[in-house]
Structures are given as structure tokens and as C-alpha cells.
Amino acid sequence: MYFDRKQWSNEALVNIYRKLLLPRLIEEKMLILLRQGKISKWFSGIGQEAIAVGSTFALEADEWIMPLHRNLGVFTGRDMPLLRLFLQWQGSSEGYSKGRERSFHFGSREHHICGMISHLGPQLAIADGTSLAHLLNGKPKVSLAFTGDGGTSEGDFHEALNVAAVWDLPVIFLIENNGYGLSTPVQEQYRCNTLADRAIGYGMKGSTINGNNILNVIEAVSEARDYCLREKKPYLLECVTFRMRGHEEASGIKYVPQELLDKWAKQDPVVQYEHYLLREAVLTTEEIAAIRSELKTYIESELELADKVISRPVDTATELSDVYAPATEITVSPGVLKSRIQTPEVRFIDAIADALYQSMQQHENLVLMGQDIAEYGGAFKITEGLVQEFGRERVRNTPLCESAIIGTALGLSLEGCKSMVEMQFADFVTAGFNQIVNNLAKLYYRWGQAADVVIRMPTGGGVGAGPFHSQSNEAWFVHTPGLKVVYPSSAEDAKGLLIAAINDPGPVLFFEHKALYRSVTGKVAADFYETPIGKARVVKEGSELSIITYGAGVHWAMEYAESRPDVDIEILDLRTLLPLDYEAIKASVLRTGKVLVLHEDTLTGGIGGEIAAWIGEHCFDKLDAPVMRCASLDTPVPFDIRLEQNFMAKSRIALYINKLLLY
Incomplete structure (x- = not known):
């Protein structure tokens, strides 16, 4: 493998080597831990480390990266503490996701790394968003999103590239073409000569490089970054590499022909770079051994510390409270903001x-x-x-x-x-x-x-x-x-x-x-005001029967109540469906004892079933009749206006009210 050192000093070349070697040694240790049952799953990037390490090396520390499973070099390249990474991989509450996520499904805003989800493709458009934010804020920054050869078949890949191209966003889309999407070989994924050719269809620039050559990757990503900032356009970079282990360790690699494994073993990015450094007398065999020993000692010491960390006890209240980001109150003095409201x-x-x-x-x-x-x-x-x-x-x-x-x-x-x-x-x-x-x-x-x-x-x-x-x-x-x-x-x-x-x-x-x-x-007030999320509203108080509803259903209920002055109907407008205002629901049940849950949505699987079940579970002794649901028919919404009127729940309100009153 040919390496062009260009302007790199010996010191810089050694620094790159250390960054390339660290994820390899961590991976080798993780495979041992996996066999020992100390971690539950691992997606190995052995054989393609140069891409994650090189691309991270080429970017500035505050430029967002959207990595995938096999990009350990992104996390180590951003100098994330190895102790906490080990805790993450062990599922500890002290990891980055508090034990709620696996291996690389986590991110860190501090390190400008966005955690992936298993669906892979959605990562790409997130880079569009961070790049758009940079443009709006006048920051000369790029974002880089990883995808695999298989991921380029997903609709999200094409959507993200199209948006970046149309909006002239400085995004580097990096394809790790490692030959397989799990067991599906590339010839079953696409028919273009190279995946970089797909850039042409979006009016983007693209190129294909050897992804196992660390200096090549650094240079290519650096040039792509310069292009994105200079031209204010995206760039598609295909890095050809190979995955030497299974999609994840349980998958194995029996589907890979041995000759392919032999071929790519000779192009191992770590081994090839070591050979280059030895040939150029940048390092000696003894110095390489010393670096390996030093990094292994570091890994073992961090792992030893991780083993001593005790996870916090499981706390249901904490789990529930961490579902929503805490809101901060925003107040604006009346009349400060212009309003378009001119009439009461x-x-x-x-x-x-x-x-x-x-x-x-x-x-x-x-x-x-x-x-x-x-x-x-x-x-x-x-x-x-x-x-x-x-x-x-x-x-x-x-x-x-x-x-x-x-x-x-x-x-x-x-x-x-x-x-x-x-x-x-x-x-x-x-x-x-x-x-x-x-x-x-x-x-x-x-x-x-x-x-x-x-x-x-x-x-x-x-x-x-x-x-x-x-x-x-x-x-x-x-x-x-x-x-x-x-x-x-x-x-x-x-x-x-x-x-x-x-x-x-x-x-x-x-x-x-x-x-x-x-x-x-x-x-409607002309002032800037909030209606609290999660709070229902009593539209009309009553004592005989409650209609719990929302949206158009509120107006249907009001219209019906006006037509039946003989029935003292209470109408509760939920306003928020998630989270529900259970206190308001319970209070309405206590006032009337009979409940109709009304919604325009179809009956089966509608929110009425959830509300009825909750009332039955928590207010059963206060009910004078079963909770009833009035919903639209379990059919698609028809076009003809007569059919649509028959479809709508509104056409059956009287039927269900009468059932409740007669119960």
C-alpha cells in the first residue's frame, strides 16, 4: 500500500498511528469480554478503522459527526474518556445513556457526536440540520454523516442528499463500502459502477478512495471539507474497505468467500501503516511494541476502574422523568411582540x-x-x-x-x-x-x-x-x-x-x-401567551353525563348538548392527548358517573380505548354505567360526502348518549 506523507512530520505520523491503533486494541479486548459474557453485543470495525479515525482527524473538534456501528475511531478520536465508554458498553447507569442504550447508540453534545438509531438512514439528514444551523449562525463548519453500502439503498439516503444539494449545505456524506450489508453482497445492492456515482444525480461532487489507507482518508476528507466550505455545497465520499468480522459477532462470516478474507487481510489498515512507518524509519519495531504496550496498559487500567463502578439502583420515577426534557418558563411583557390580531x-x-x-x-x-x-x-x-x-x-x-x-x-x-x-x-x-x-x-x-x-x-x-x-x-x-x-x-x-x-x-x-x-x-388575546400542555378544559359543566373529547368532537358535543337541554351534559376538552390530564378526567367522572368518550378517529386502537380502560381501572366504583366510546367507522375515510357523514362519529352521538341515559 502506498502512503504519501506530504507535509506530515514524523511526530504527526506517530500521532496518527496511535489514534489508529487504539480502537483496534480496544476492539480486540472487547471481543474477549464478549466471550466472557461481560458485554452482550459488539459490532466490530476491525479492518476499517482508518475511515473513522481518518475522517475524525480531518475535522475540527466542534464539527458534528453522525457515526454508525463500526466507527469506534470517531469516539476515541474525539478523546471521549475510555472509562465512561466502557461503562456505556457494559450497560452501566454511569455510561452516556445511563444503561438505556447499547454499544454505539448514544451521542454526546460535548463531543459533537450524534447517537445513531438502528434504522441507519435517518442519521444522514441530521447532518443537514447541523450544517443548516451553521449556515444560519455564520459558522464556517461542516458536518459529516456515515452510511454503509447497504444504507445507500434506503430512501433516507436519497432524501438527505437531495436536501443538502438543493439547500447548498456543507455536508460530507461518507459511505463505508465494506462489501456487505450484513450478508447481502454489494452486487445485490446497486448497479452503478461506484456508489460515488450517485452524487451526479444530485448535482454533487463525489469521489471514491481506498478506505484502508489512513493518510489517504485524512487527505480526502480534508479536501472534501475545504470544498464544502469554499463552494458551500455537499460532497459524497465513498471509502472502499472490508469488514473482517460479522455484521455483529453473533452473525459470523460463513457467507464470505475465504479468498476475499485473504485478499483484504493483506490490506489491513493498521498493519499496512505500521509497515510504512517502519520502512520510512519513522518508528522502530521496539517503539511500535512500546506504543502497543502503553495503550494496552491504558485500556486495562480503564477497564479495571469500570469494573469497580457500581450502577445506581433502578428508580422508576427517574425513568419516567427522563422521558421529557424539562421545560423552562418563557414570559414576555404584554404588547412587546407585534400581533396580527386586529379584532376581538x-x-x-x-x-x-x-x-x-x-x-x-x-x-x-x-x-x-x-x-x-x-x-x-x-x-x-x-x-x-x-x-x-x-x-x-x-x-x-x-x-x-x-x-x-x-x-x-x-x-x-x-x-x-x-x-x-x-x-x-x-x-x-x-x-x-x-x-x-x-x-x-x-x-x-x-x-x-x-x-x-x-x-x-x-x-x-x-x-x-x-x-x-x-x-x-x-x-x-x-x-x-x-x-x-x-x-x-x-x-x-x-x-x-x-x-x-x-x-x-x-x-x-x-x-x-x-x-x-x-x-x-x-x-384571542393579541399578547404572547401559553395554554399549558397537559391540562384539559371543562367546556361545559354538568352532572348527568360526561362527554370526554377533543378537536372537532368538542363542537359536535356542544351542538348536541344545545339540542338536549333536558340532559345536564358535561363536556371535557382534553386539549392534550399525550400526556393526558388524568386528574381532569377523574374529576369529570366523579361529577357525573356516566362517560362517553368521543373522537373522530376510528374506533379500534383509538385513544378512546385508553381513556375508557383508565377510567375502568381507577374510577370503577364511581361509574353508574359502562364507559362507552363513540368513534368513526373502522374503514378508510370515504370521499363521497354522504359516505363520509355516515363514517363520522358525529352521526352516532345520539345513539350512544341514549344508551348511557337508559342504562
Whole structure:
């Protein structure tokens, strides 16, 4: 293997050697610990260390890296304390994820490393977000995201590259082409000559290098970094290497032909670099042995310390409290922020627009993203006029890349920015589902990093839009710890809850019913105010029967109550679906003894089942009848308006109320 030392001094070459050797020696020790049962799982990077070590070496310490399983050299290259790394790998409460995550599924904001999730592809778009934050803050920084050859087949790969290219983001996308995605060889993954060729389709520059040559990797990543900063464009770098062990140790490598293993064994990055240093008389055999001995002693001493650390006792209260990032109170003096509210009575849609307008003033680090939200003002014109006042940097049209845009939003939060992502319709969130439920929701619990993201979800039926523009899909997310899910029914709450959601440091899904946009009006203050998340509202007090509902269901319940003055109906507007206000639910049950849970969502798996079960478990002795659920039919939302009316829960309210009254 040919090494070109260029400007490197002997001292620098030795320093690179130490950085390359350390992860190899750690790995060898980890394989022993695995066999001894002291760790439960290991993803080995033996044979491809030069890529992680070299790329980290080429970047500045405060430039974000999004590593994967086989990138131990990133963590050691950022000088993360080995003691704490051992504690992490042992599942100790003193590790970076407090025992909540495995091997490399953790990050550290201090070291500018973002923890991966098992789905691999979502990492790439996070680099888009950190790079966007750097641009907005005027920082000449790049971000680097790793992927494997198999990962380039994922939609997230293509979305992330497209967004970076369209937005001219200084991101280095680094492909570790090690020949296999678990057992699937590269010839079953792609048909292009090289994976770097994929850059052409996105208008990006790309190149392929020998990923086992440490000096080659450092030089290539350094040149890519210079290009990204100079041209303000992304770069795709393919590093050809080989994985000498299984995808993870339990997998084995029986599927790999022996001749391939023999071929790549001769190109071992550590051995080849050692041979080079010996040939160039940079080091002697004795000096290499001394370095190896020194590093092994360091590893053993840190491991010995780790073995003496006692994990803290399991505490359920701590586990529950660490699901959400703690919110800080934000107060603004009345009249300080401009408002677009000119009249006492305001439409639901205008209340949302004013919340965004004032939040953009309050939070200079808030970025709005969504399809057609800039000059066009969004599908429902909620963001109309914001781009003229706050600029295209902060009010950003996006490509049709829902997953990448949500990942970008997460990346923005790593750099201290807030973001709001508008789904054109809540139905389209399926294209970004993984980012929400596995990345945003779990981030704080996994390694203490808040995902400061709000996703606005125009939702619901009643407007004859058919099965792909009318779904009520809030229940999908209520089942996911780490998310907050809010769903206002009034103009006043629409503004206050959206402001609260944007102020909140964690991920919030904000459902806004399309049918309420222009049909519901109410008194809305021009001041910047919050409606507390997690608190229900008694819309109408009653003693005979409770209707527990939210969104459009509140208006259906009010309409029905007005038509039945003979029945003393209480209406409880949940407003927040996760976390639920169980105290308010219980108080309503105690007042009436009969409960109807009403929602537009379909019956099976809807939130009504959860509420009914909780009431049955905690308020059974206070009930005068079984809790009943009134929901929409268990069918997709039909297009024809007659079919849709029959589908809607609204058409069956009277039936269930009468059942309860007669019980």
C-alpha cells in the first residue's frame, strides 16, 4: 500500500498511528469480554478503522459527526474518556445513556457526536440540520454523516442528499463500502459502477478512495471539507474497505468467500501503516511494541476502574422523568411582540398564524420548514407573509422529503435552534414516521439531548377530501413515549397551545383540524401567551353525563348538548392527548358517573380505548354505567360526502348518549 506523507512530520505520523491503533486494541479486548459474557453485543470495525479515525482527524473538534456501528475511531478520536465508554458498553447507569442504550447508540453534545438509531438512514439528514444551523449562525463548519453500502439503498439516503444539494449545505456524506450489508453482497445492492456515482444525480461532487489507507482518508476528507466550505455545497465520499468480522459477532462470516478474507487481510489498515512507518524509519519495531504496550496498559487500567463502578439502583420515577426534557418558563411583557390580531373575534386559522408570527419574533433561532410555506403561504395560507418579514433562511420551502426534513429539524436542535415542520396534510406524516417515533421521541431519554421540534399536522375529515387527506392519525403517536401530542378545539387554545409547543424544548405534534380553520372563531388575546400542555378544559359543566373529547368532537358535543337541554351534559376538552390530564378526567367522572368518550378517529386502537380502560381501572366504583366510546367507522375515510357523514362519529352521538341515559 502506498502512503504519501506530504507535509506530515514524523511526530504527526506517530500521532496518527496511535489514534489508529487504539480502537483496534480496544476492539480486540472487547471481543474477549464478549466471550466472557461481560458485554452482550459488539459490532466490530476491525479492518476499517482508518475511515473513522481518518475522517475524525480531518475535522475540527466542534464539527458534528453522525457515526454508525463500526466507527469506534470517531469516539476515541474525539478523546471521549475510555472509562465512561466502557461503562456505556457494559450497560452501566454511569455510561452516556445511563444503561438505556447499547454499544454505539448514544451521542454526546460535548463531543459533537450524534447517537445513531438502528434504522441507519435517518442519521444522514441530521447532518443537514447541523450544517443548516451553521449556515444560519455564520459558522464556517461542516458536518459529516456515515452510511454503509447497504444504507445507500434506503430512501433516507436519497432524501438527505437531495436536501443538502438543493439547500447548498456543507455536508460530507461518507459511505463505508465494506462489501456487505450484513450478508447481502454489494452486487445485490446497486448497479452503478461506484456508489460515488450517485452524487451526479444530485448535482454533487463525489469521489471514491481506498478506505484502508489512513493518510489517504485524512487527505480526502480534508479536501472534501475545504470544498464544502469554499463552494458551500455537499460532497459524497465513498471509502472502499472490508469488514473482517460479522455484521455483529453473533452473525459470523460463513457467507464470505475465504479468498476475499485473504485478499483484504493483506490490506489491513493498521498493519499496512505500521509497515510504512517502519520502512520510512519513522518508528522502530521496539517503539511500535512500546506504543502497543502503553495503550494496552491504558485500556486495562480503564477497564479495571469500570469494573469497580457500581450502577445506581433502578428508580422508576427517574425513568419516567427522563422521558421529557424539562421545560423552562418563557414570559414576555404584554404588547412587546407585534400581533396580527386586529379584532376581538378571531378565526381558528388566524390564531395559529399569529402564534407562528409572534414565536418567530420571540425566538430568533426558530426556523419554519414545509412544502410551499414560503411565498405561497402553505396549502392553507397559514404562513402567508412570514417569508417577507423573516426571510427565506428562516421560512424555508422544502423538497418532498418528509423524512429528511424532520431529520434536519432534529439536526437544528443539536445546534440550539428551534424548528417547526408543517406537514401539508397529517396523512403525509407516514413518510417521516420513523424519524418521529424513533429519533425525535427517544432522543432525550437515550442521551439527554432535547429534540426541539414542533410538527404541525392539518388533520381530520368532514371536507370531502377522501382517504389520503382526511385521516385522524393522532393515536399513532399517543402510543410513543417522548412525544407530546396536542389537539386544540378553540381559537384561543390554538394560539396558546402552539406557542407552548414551540416554547417546549422537546418534540410536540400539533394537530389542527382543517374543518375548524375557518368555521370556528373566538376571543384571542393579541399578547404572547401559553395554554399549558397537559391540562384539559371543562367546556361545559354538568352532572348527568360526561362527554370526554377533543378537536372537532368538542363542537359536535356542544351542538348536541344545545339540542338536549333536558340532559345536564358535561363536556371535557382534553386539549392534550399525550400526556393526558388524568386528574381532569377523574374529576369529570366523579361529577357525573356516566362517560362517553368521543373522537373522530376510528374506533379500534383509538385513544378512546385508553381513556375508557383508565377510567375502568381507577374510577370503577364511581361509574353508574359502562364507559362507552363513540368513534368513526373502522374503514378508510370515504370521499363521497354522504359516505363520509355516515363514517363520522358525529352521526352516532345520539345513539350512544341514549344508551348511557337508559342504562
